[in-house]
Amino acid sequence: MDINYKNDLLGYTLLLADSSLIMGHRLSEWTGHGPMLEQDIAISNIALDLVGQARNFYQYATQISSSTSEKEITEDDLAYLRDANEFKNLLITELPNGDWAKTIGKVLFFSTWQFYLYQKLIYAPDKQIAAIAEKSLKEVTYHVKWSSEWVIRLGDGTQESKMRIEKAISELWPYTGEMFVPAAFESSLQNTFSIDFTSIKEDWNSKIKRVLEEATIEFPSEKIWMHQGGKVGKHTEHLGFILAEMQFMQRAYPGLEW
Amino acid sequence: MNQQEPLWEVFIRSKQGLEHKHAGSLHAADAEMAIENARDVYTRRMEGVSIWVVESKYIHATNPDDSESLFDPANDKVYRHPTFYNLPDELKYM
Numbered sequence: 001m002d003i004n005y006k007n008d009l010l011g012y013t014l015l016l017a018d019s020s021l022i023m024g025h026r027l028s029e030w031t032g033h034g035p036m037l038e039q040d041i042a043i044s045n046i047a048l049d050l051v052g053q054a055r056n057f058y059q060y061a062t063q064i065s066s067s068t069s070e071k072e073i074t075e076d077d078l079a080y081l082r083d084a085n086e087f088k089n090l091l092i093t094e095l096p097n098g099d100w101a102k103t104i105g106k107v108l109f110f111s112t113w114q115f116y117l118y119q120k121l122i123y124a125p126d127k128q129i130a131a132i133a134e135k136s137l138k139e140v141t142y143h144v145k146w147s148s149e150w151v152i153r154l155g156d157g158t159q160e161s162k163m164r165i166e167k168a169i170s171e172l173w174p175y176t177g178e179m180f181v182p183a184a185f186e187s188s189l190q191n192t193f194s195i196d197f198t199s200i201k202e203d204w205n206s207k208i209k210r211v212l213e214e215a216t217i218e219f220p221s222e223k224i225w226m227h228q229g230g231k232v233g234k235h236t237e238h239l240g241f242i243l244a245e246m247q248f249m250q251r252a253y254p255g256l257e258w
Numbered sequence: 259m260n261q262q263e264p265l266w267e268v269f270i271r272s273k274q275g276l277e278h279k280h281a282g283s284l285h286a287a288d289a290e291m292a293i294e295n296a297r298d299v300y301t302r303r304m305e306g307v308s309i310w311v312v313e314s315k316y317i318h319a320t321n322p323d324d325s326e327s328l329f330d331p332a333n334d335k336v337y338r339h340p341t342f343y344n345l346p347d348e349l350k351y352m
Contacts, residue, residue: 038284038295
């Protein structure tokens, strides 16, 4: 493998891993605080699915990395010992959960992105990425279904639930553009992996449009200014706080195991 | 929230060929949500391959006060059991 390709592949694997980990960690904050027992379990299950996906990608990242450098690293090093500017997760994953509507909106936008992306990745020439995508796709399909139904339920529900989900959608919207703007490492991989960003964006848009329509929520303008930077390590102020909590144990007690 | 959401009874088939068995109950706003909740609450450790849900209010039950007249008469009718046959070992779930 050529060194540039390896670096791009590592960057890309970390984008997938970090996005799942941070999203999963955020959702796990709901554990014990869900609006009702059944949904508490549902969202904790989703959080666990995402952390599981992150582990698969991190394990692969350590393999790619160990073939380029002499220093052996573990999945824990990647998750717990990197700083905020080394994380490549999408910004939407690190945003605070807010109320139930905001969390649901986050899950819908993020899972729908994962869904269409993984559908492409299962054909990737890189067998490992393809295998992880295929395994994760089953989980993600359920996350999309679950969150779509909740958005519809809230949008087409009471006056208050509609007000809350509309507010959530409009607040989250500026963080969705980043999904479809390739970072440098993605652009270089684009041909090998044949990831068509335009077609993923179209699929994503039309799915979200259908859900919002059924939820009687207006589809936001695509022309507004969009945040970006997550993929290259430029994060919101929220990521630092997540890492402080998530990484504390490993940093205070290096090498700690359960 | 729970007070507004109806109660549902959940039945799970643990594997193909077996019957659905009562697993427990939960709250949900509609049937779809009840099935999803049941999936998340009762099948997260591979307990099932199929789920039925029914709103609890549609279940009609016997009255415990009637159990003497309903069930006791069967007590001394041992000839109704198929215990006089020898079943082959391969036959399971009889």
